Amino acid sequence: MMQQIYPTVNHSYAYELNKDMQFAAAHYIPADEAGKCRKLHGHTYFANITVAGDTLDSAGFLVNFSKLKQLIHERFDHSVLNDDAESFSADDPDRFPTTEVVARTICEIVQRYLDQLGNNARCLQVYLRETPTSYCMYRPKAGTRP
Numbered sequence: 474m475m476q477q478i479y480p481t482v483n484h485s486y487a488y489e490l491n492k493d494m495q496f497a498a499a500h501y502i503p504a505d506e507a508g509k510c511r512k513l514h515g516h517t518y519f520a521n522i523t524v525a526g527d528t529l530d531s532a533g534f535l536v537n538f539s540k541l542k543q544l545i546h547e548r549f550d551h552s553v554l555n556d557d558a559e560s561f562s563a564d565d566p567d568r569f570p571t572t573e574v575v576a577r578t579i580c581e582i583v584q585r586y587l588d589q590l591g592n593n594a595r596c597l598q599v600y601l602r603e604t605p606t607s608y609c610m611y612r613p614k615a616g617t618r619p
Contacts (some may be wrong), residue, residue, distance in 0.1 A: 479521050483616045492541040495519045496550035500570040503563045519602040526594035553586035576601040576611035
């Protein structure tokens with residue numbers, strides 16, 4: 474994977490980590506306005522996840538990089554996103570597997586895991602590239618949980 478520089482999030486946490494990963498997945502957008510994207514098609518997604526916090530765990534990690542990859546890569550790689558009924562829905566436009574919703578969903582999945590760790594780490598940003606020329610960034614609003 475090519476090294477990239479991503480937009481940064483202003484925060485006051487002591488630690489910030491970023492995990493890059495890619496996964497191949499197919500999807501379709503069940504809306505007439507989606508045009509060609511109504512048809513099943515695939516992408517090689519490139520994701521960058523930003524996590525920050527002040528407290529390290531007993532192994533000296535804010536969060537283990539390999540766990541972040543496991544959470545996302547193992548769930549979405551070589552899948553049809555629309556088949557993930559827990560994350561996406563054909564009936565609710567707020568849960569169609571658009572790039573925006575996939576980025577938000579990744580943030581939600583990561584934050585649910587972080588909440589179990591007990592060190593108050595936060596997923597601050599998910600950068601998701603769908604094509605070489607199209608990407609989305611999701612940042613939960615301050616004071617809210619994704």
